[in-house]
Amino acid sequence: MAARVMLQQCLSARLQVKPAEGDRAAEYVQIQRGTLIYVCFFKGATVDLIPKMIKTLLNVKLCEDNTGNHVSVLDVPANILIIPQATLGGKIKGRAMQYHDNIGKEDGKELYALFVAQCEKELALNSKCAEAQVVVKHGTYGNRQVLQMDTNGPYTHLIEF
Amino acid sequence: MAARVMLQQCLSARLQVKPAEGDRAAEYVQIQRGTLIYVCFFKGATVDLIPKMIKTLLNVKLCEDNTGNHVSVLDVPANILIIPQATLGGKIKGRAMQYHDNIGKEDGKELYALFVAQCEKELALNSKCAEAQVVVKHGTYGNRQVLQMDTNGPYTHLIEF
Numbered sequence: 276m277a278a279r280v281m282l283q284q285c286l287s288a289r290l291q292v293k294p295a296e297g298d299r300a301a302e303y304v305q306i307q308r309g310t311l312i313y314v315c316f317f318k319g320a321t322v323d324l325i326p327k328m329i330k331t332l333l334n335v336k337l338c339e340d341n342t343g344n345h346v347s348v349l350d351v352p353a354n355i356l357i358i359p360q361a362t363l364g365g366k367i368k369g370r371a372m373q374y375h376d377n378i379g380k381e382d383g384k385e386l387y388a389l390f391v392a393q394c395e396k397e398l399a400l401n402s403k404c405a406e407a408q409v410v411v412k413h414g415t416y417g418n419r420q421v422l423q424m425d426t427n428g429p430y431t432h433l434i435e436f
Numbered sequence: 437m438a439a440r441v442m443l444q445q446c447l448s449a450r451l452q453v454k455p456a457e458g459d460r461a462a463e464y465v466q467i468q469r470g471t472l473i474y475v476c477f478f479k480g481a482t483v484d485l486i487p488k489m490i491k492t493l494l495n496v497k498l499c500e501d502n503t504g505n506h507v508s509v510l511d512v513p514a515n516i517l518i519i520p521q522a523t524l525g526g527k528i529k530g531r532a533m534q535y536h537d538n539i540g541k542e543d544g545k546e547l548y549a550l551f552v553a554q555c556e557k558e559l560a561l562n563s564k565c566a567e568a569q570v571v572v573k574h575g576t577y578g579n580r581q582v583l584q585m586d587t588n589g590p591y592t593h594l595i596e597f
Contacts, residue, residue: 335533
Protein backbone atom coordinates (compact mmCIF):
# COMPACT_ATOMS: atom_id res chain seq x y z
CA MET A 276 0.00 0.00 0.00
CA ALA A 277 1.35 3.40 -0.96
CA ALA A 278 -1.44 5.67 0.27
CA ARG A 279 -4.61 5.52 2.31
CA VAL A 280 -7.42 8.00 1.81
CA MET A 281 -10.54 8.52 3.83
CA LEU A 282 -13.47 10.42 2.38
CA GLN A 283 -16.29 12.11 4.27
CA GLN A 284 -19.09 14.25 2.90
CA CYS A 285 -19.95 17.55 4.58
CA LEU A 286 -22.46 20.37 4.48
CA SER A 287 -19.71 22.68 5.68
CA ALA A 288 -16.28 22.31 7.25
CA ARG A 289 -13.65 24.58 8.73
CA LEU A 290 -10.00 23.68 9.17
CA GLN A 291 -7.20 25.53 10.95
CA VAL A 292 -4.22 26.16 8.69
CA LYS A 293 -2.14 28.27 11.07
CA PRO A 294 -2.38 28.11 14.85
CA ALA A 295 -2.67 31.27 16.97
CA GLU A 296 0.68 32.72 17.95
CA GLY A 297 1.13 35.59 20.36
CA ASP A 298 -1.33 38.30 19.36
CA ARG A 299 -2.04 36.74 15.97
CA ALA A 300 -5.30 34.82 15.75
CA ALA A 301 -5.39 31.35 14.23
CA GLU A 302 -6.13 31.13 10.50
CA TYR A 303 -8.74 28.89 8.96
CA VAL A 304 -10.01 27.75 5.59
CA GLN A 305 -13.57 26.64 5.06
CA ILE A 306 -15.78 25.04 2.49
CA GLN A 307 -19.51 24.70 2.09
CA ARG A 308 -21.03 21.45 0.81
CA GLY A 309 -18.35 19.09 -0.37
CA THR A 310 -15.94 16.26 0.25
CA LEU A 311 -13.26 15.96 2.91
CA ILE A 312 -10.24 14.04 1.63
CA TYR A 313 -8.01 12.82 4.47
CA VAL A 314 -4.74 11.61 3.00
CA CYS A 315 -1.82 9.54 4.30
CA PHE A 316 1.24 8.39 2.34
CA PHE A 317 3.29 5.30 3.10
CA LYS A 318 6.94 4.51 2.49
CA GLY A 319 7.53 3.82 -1.18
CA ALA A 320 4.88 6.25 -2.45
CA THR A 321 6.13 8.18 -5.46
CA VAL A 322 4.94 11.07 -7.61
CA ASP A 323 3.58 8.61 -10.21
CA LEU A 324 0.87 7.76 -7.73
CA ILE A 325 -0.66 11.23 -7.58
CA PRO A 326 -2.46 11.43 -10.98
CA LYS A 327 -4.02 8.00 -10.37
CA MET A 328 -5.20 8.97 -6.90
CA ILE A 329 -6.69 12.26 -8.04
CA LYS A 330 -8.42 10.63 -11.00
CA THR A 331 -9.98 7.99 -8.75
CA LEU A 332 -10.99 10.38 -5.97
CA LEU A 333 -12.52 13.01 -8.24
CA ASN A 334 -14.51 10.46 -10.20
CA VAL A 335 -15.78 7.99 -7.63
CA LYS A 336 -19.51 8.44 -7.13
CA LEU A 337 -19.85 9.24 -3.43
CA CYS A 338 -21.50 12.67 -3.42
CA GLU A 339 -25.24 13.11 -3.23
CA ASP A 340 -26.73 15.40 -5.84
CA ASN A 341 -29.94 17.33 -5.23
CA THR A 342 -32.07 14.36 -6.20
CA GLY A 343 -30.32 11.97 -3.79
CA ASN A 344 -28.31 10.11 -6.43
CA HIS A 345 -24.62 9.52 -5.94
CA VAL A 346 -22.38 11.25 -8.40
CA SER A 347 -18.75 12.34 -8.39
CA VAL A 348 -17.53 15.50 -6.67
CA LEU A 349 -16.84 16.89 -10.17
CA ASP A 350 -20.40 16.16 -11.23
CA VAL A 351 -22.21 17.77 -8.28
CA PRO A 352 -19.99 19.91 -8.51
CA ALA A 353 -18.94 20.21 -4.87
CA ASN A 354 -16.08 21.70 -2.89
CA ILE A 355 -13.05 19.80 -1.63
CA LEU A 356 -11.15 20.07 1.63
CA ILE A 357 -7.88 18.13 1.70
CA ILE A 358 -6.62 17.16 5.14
CA PRO A 359 -3.17 15.63 5.70
CA GLN A 360 -3.75 12.82 8.19
CA ALA A 361 -0.64 10.77 8.86
CA THR A 362 -2.38 9.06 11.78
CA LEU A 363 -4.33 7.01 9.20
CA GLY A 364 -1.08 5.06 8.73
CA GLY A 365 -1.05 3.85 12.33
CA LYS A 366 -0.89 0.18 13.24
CA ILE A 367 -1.87 -0.96 16.67
CA LYS A 368 0.78 -2.70 18.75
CA GLY A 369 -0.28 -3.60 22.26
CA ARG A 370 -2.06 -0.48 23.53
CA ALA A 371 -0.11 1.97 21.35
CA MET A 372 -0.11 3.06 17.73
CA GLN A 373 3.02 2.78 15.62
CA TYR A 374 3.64 4.62 12.37
CA HIS A 375 6.62 2.68 11.01
CA ASP A 376 5.18 2.38 7.49
CA ASN A 377 4.49 6.11 7.10
CA ILE A 378 6.50 8.05 4.60
CA GLY A 379 9.26 10.39 5.84
CA LYS A 380 8.29 13.98 6.58
CA GLU A 381 9.99 15.70 3.63
CA ASP A 382 8.83 13.16 1.03
CA GLY A 383 5.34 13.25 2.49
CA LYS A 384 5.24 17.03 2.32
CA GLU A 385 6.30 16.97 -1.33
CA LEU A 386 3.68 14.37 -2.30
CA TYR A 387 1.03 16.24 -0.36
CA ALA A 388 1.84 19.51 -2.20
CA LEU A 389 1.64 17.68 -5.53
CA PHE A 390 -1.64 16.06 -4.53
CA VAL A 391 -3.15 19.45 -3.69
CA ALA A 392 -1.79 21.08 -6.85
CA GLN A 393 -3.08 18.28 -9.08
CA CYS A 394 -6.49 18.44 -7.46
CA GLU A 395 -6.67 22.22 -7.93
CA LYS A 396 -5.60 21.84 -11.54
CA GLU A 397 -8.28 19.24 -12.33
CA LEU A 398 -11.00 21.40 -10.84
CA ALA A 399 -9.76 24.46 -12.73
CA LEU A 400 -9.83 22.51 -16.01
CA ASN A 401 -13.37 21.29 -15.41
CA SER A 402 -15.84 23.75 -16.91
CA LYS A 403 -18.71 22.66 -14.66
CA CYS A 404 -16.56 23.25 -11.56
CA ALA A 405 -15.23 26.57 -12.85
CA GLU A 406 -18.75 27.79 -13.58
CA ALA A 407 -20.04 26.71 -10.16
CA GLN A 408 -16.98 28.32 -8.55
CA VAL A 409 -16.31 25.35 -6.30
CA VAL A 410 -13.03 25.49 -4.43
CA VAL A 411 -10.22 23.25 -3.22
CA LYS A 412 -8.98 24.14 0.26
CA HIS A 413 -6.36 22.26 2.20
CA GLY A 414 -4.69 21.88 5.57
CA THR A 415 -1.04 22.53 6.38
CA TYR A 416 1.11 19.41 6.26
CA GLY A 417 2.56 18.52 9.64
CA ASN A 418 0.17 20.72 11.63
CA ARG A 419 -2.55 19.70 14.01
CA GLN A 420 -5.71 19.53 11.86
CA VAL A 421 -8.19 21.47 13.99
CA LEU A 422 -11.41 20.59 12.19
CA GLN A 423 -15.08 21.40 12.57
CA MET A 424 -17.64 19.80 10.35
CA ASP A 425 -21.35 19.60 9.82
CA THR A 426 -22.75 16.72 7.80
CA ASN A 427 -25.94 15.23 6.52
CA GLY A 428 -24.27 11.84 7.12
CA PRO A 429 -20.47 11.62 6.78
CA TYR A 430 -20.83 8.58 4.51
CA THR A 431 -17.25 7.59 5.39
CA HIS A 432 -15.28 5.62 2.80
CA LEU A 433 -11.77 4.27 2.71
CA ILE A 434 -9.76 3.95 -0.49
CA GLU A 435 -6.28 2.49 -0.54
CA PHE A 436 -3.74 2.87 -3.34
CA MET B 437 -11.37 -9.10 8.26
CA ALA B 438 -14.47 -9.23 10.45
CA ALA B 439 -14.81 -5.58 11.43
CA ARG B 440 -13.35 -2.20 10.58
CA VAL B 441 -13.36 0.64 13.08
CA MET B 442 -12.43 4.25 12.59
CA LEU B 443 -11.68 6.45 15.58
CA GLN B 444 -11.77 10.23 15.73
CA GLN B 445 -11.29 12.49 18.72
CA CYS B 446 -13.70 15.36 19.34
CA LEU B 447 -14.27 18.34 21.60
CA SER B 448 -17.99 17.85 21.07
CA ALA B 449 -20.22 15.97 18.68
CA ARG B 450 -23.92 15.70 17.94
CA LEU B 451 -25.57 12.84 16.09
CA GLN B 452 -29.13 12.44 14.86
CA VAL B 453 -30.77 9.30 16.18
CA LYS B 454 -34.27 9.85 14.78
CA PRO B 455 -35.07 11.94 11.73
CA ALA B 456 -37.84 14.54 11.77
CA GLU B 457 -41.22 13.15 10.80
CA GLY B 458 -44.33 15.24 10.23
CA ASP B 459 -44.59 17.66 13.15
CA ARG B 460 -42.03 15.80 15.26
CA ALA B 461 -38.57 17.33 15.33
CA ALA B 462 -35.50 15.19 14.77
CA GLU B 463 -33.85 13.68 17.87
CA TYR B 464 -30.17 13.92 18.65
CA VAL B 465 -27.61 12.63 21.13
CA GLN B 466 -24.50 14.55 21.96
CA ILE B 467 -21.24 14.22 23.80
CA GLN B 468 -18.62 16.65 24.96
CA ARG B 469 -14.93 15.79 24.71
CA GLY B 470 -14.42 12.20 23.70
CA THR B 471 -13.96 9.58 21.04
CA LEU B 472 -16.10 8.84 18.00
CA ILE B 473 -16.13 5.14 17.18
CA TYR B 474 -17.34 4.45 13.63
CA VAL B 475 -18.01 0.74 13.27
CA CYS B 476 -18.60 -1.60 10.32
CA PHE B 477 -19.02 -5.38 10.45
CA PHE B 478 -18.18 -7.78 7.64
CA LYS B 479 -19.62 -11.15 6.68
CA GLY B 480 -18.43 -13.79 9.12
CA ALA B 481 -18.31 -11.47 12.15
CA THR B 482 -19.68 -13.23 15.25
CA VAL B 483 -20.52 -12.28 18.82
CA ASP B 484 -17.12 -13.62 20.01
CA LEU B 485 -15.54 -10.64 18.32
CA ILE B 486 -17.25 -8.01 20.44
CA PRO B 487 -15.36 -8.36 23.76
CA LYS B 488 -12.03 -8.27 21.94
CA MET B 489 -13.02 -5.19 19.97
CA ILE B 490 -14.25 -3.34 23.03
CA LYS B 491 -11.15 -4.25 25.04
CA THR B 492 -8.88 -2.98 22.28
CA LEU B 493 -10.82 0.19 21.58
CA LEU B 494 -11.24 1.23 25.20
CA ASN B 495 -7.57 0.65 26.00
CA VAL B 496 -5.68 1.94 22.99
CA LYS B 497 -3.92 5.18 23.86
CA LEU B 498 -5.33 7.69 21.39
CA CYS B 499 -6.90 10.33 23.64
CA GLU B 500 -5.03 13.40 24.76
CA ASP B 501 -5.12 14.08 28.47
CA ASN B 502 -4.81 17.59 29.90
CA THR B 503 -1.02 17.46 29.72
CA GLY B 504 -0.99 16.44 26.03
CA ASN B 505 -0.05 12.81 26.64
CA HIS B 506 -1.96 10.07 24.89
CA VAL B 507 -3.92 7.79 27.15
CA SER B 508 -6.93 5.54 26.71
CA VAL B 509 -10.49 6.80 26.64
CA LEU B 510 -10.99 5.03 29.98
CA ASP B 511 -8.02 6.85 31.46
CA VAL B 512 -8.93 10.41 30.43
CA PRO B 513 -11.80 9.51 31.12
CA ALA B 514 -13.68 10.73 28.07
CA ASN B 515 -17.06 10.25 26.45
CA ILE B 516 -17.83 7.87 23.60
CA LEU B 517 -20.09 8.27 20.59
CA ILE B 518 -20.62 5.07 18.61
CA ILE B 519 -21.62 5.55 14.97
CA PRO B 520 -22.72 2.65 12.76
CA GLN B 521 -20.96 3.22 9.45
CA ALA B 522 -21.49 0.42 6.97
CA THR B 523 -19.97 2.56 4.21
CA LEU B 524 -16.55 1.81 5.75
CA GLY B 525 -16.93 -1.65 4.22
CA GLY B 526 -17.04 -0.30 0.67
CA LYS B 527 -14.65 -1.42 -2.03
CA ILE B 528 -14.16 0.65 -5.12
CA LYS B 529 -15.03 -0.96 -8.45
CA GLY B 530 -14.70 1.32 -11.43
CA ARG B 531 -16.32 4.58 -10.33
CA ALA B 532 -18.72 2.98 -7.84
CA MET B 533 -18.52 1.53 -4.35
CA GLN B 534 -19.61 -2.03 -3.67
CA TYR B 535 -20.45 -3.46 -0.28
CA HIS B 536 -20.44 -7.19 -1.03
CA ASP B 537 -18.37 -8.07 2.05
CA ASN B 538 -20.62 -6.24 4.51
CA ILE B 539 -22.59 -8.28 6.98
CA GLY B 540 -26.34 -8.71 6.44
CA LYS B 541 -28.65 -6.14 8.00
CA GLU B 542 -30.13 -8.26 10.80
CA ASP B 543 -26.82 -9.79 11.88
CA GLY B 544 -25.17 -6.38 11.75
CA LYS B 545 -27.90 -4.86 13.87
CA GLU B 546 -27.47 -7.57 16.49
CA LEU B 547 -23.69 -7.20 16.63
CA TYR B 548 -24.02 -3.44 16.80
CA ALA B 549 -26.44 -3.67 19.75
CA LEU B 550 -24.03 -6.02 21.53
CA PHE B 551 -21.11 -3.71 20.79
CA VAL B 552 -22.96 -0.75 22.30
CA ALA B 553 -24.13 -2.76 25.34
CA GLN B 554 -20.64 -4.11 26.02
CA CYS B 555 -19.15 -0.65 25.74
CA GLU B 556 -21.75 0.78 28.16
CA LYS B 557 -21.09 -2.08 30.55
CA GLU B 558 -17.32 -1.54 30.59
CA LEU B 559 -17.71 2.17 31.28
CA ALA B 560 -20.21 1.51 34.05
CA LEU B 561 -17.81 -0.96 35.68
CA ASN B 562 -14.92 1.50 35.55
CA SER B 563 -14.85 3.57 38.74
CA LYS B 564 -12.95 6.46 37.16
CA CYS B 565 -15.53 6.71 34.38
CA ALA B 566 -18.43 6.37 36.78
CA GLU B 567 -17.04 9.12 38.97
CA ALA B 568 -16.40 11.45 36.02
CA GLN B 569 -19.89 10.66 34.71
CA VAL B 570 -18.71 10.11 31.17
CA VAL B 571 -21.30 8.71 28.83
CA VAL B 572 -21.67 6.32 25.91
CA LYS B 573 -24.05 7.57 23.22
CA HIS B 574 -24.78 5.87 19.94
CA GLY B 575 -26.43 6.24 16.59
CA THR B 576 -29.35 4.22 15.24
CA TYR B 577 -28.28 1.27 13.10
CA GLY B 578 -29.43 1.62 9.51
CA ASN B 579 -30.19 5.34 9.73
CA ARG B 580 -28.43 8.20 8.03
CA GLN B 581 -25.82 9.37 10.57
CA VAL B 582 -26.35 13.13 10.56
CA LEU B 583 -23.25 14.21 12.45
CA GLN B 584 -21.75 17.51 13.57
CA MET B 585 -18.39 17.59 15.25
CA ASP B 586 -15.85 20.00 16.58
CA THR B 587 -12.29 18.79 17.08
CA ASN B 588 -8.90 19.90 18.21
CA GLY B 589 -7.52 17.58 15.51
CA PRO B 590 -9.57 14.48 14.61
CA TYR B 591 -6.45 12.30 14.93
CA THR B 592 -8.11 9.70 12.72
CA HIS B 593 -7.11 6.06 13.21
CA LEU B 594 -8.19 2.84 11.60
CA ILE B 595 -8.27 -0.47 13.45
CA GLU B 596 -9.28 -3.70 11.76
CA PHE B 597 -10.33 -6.91 13.50
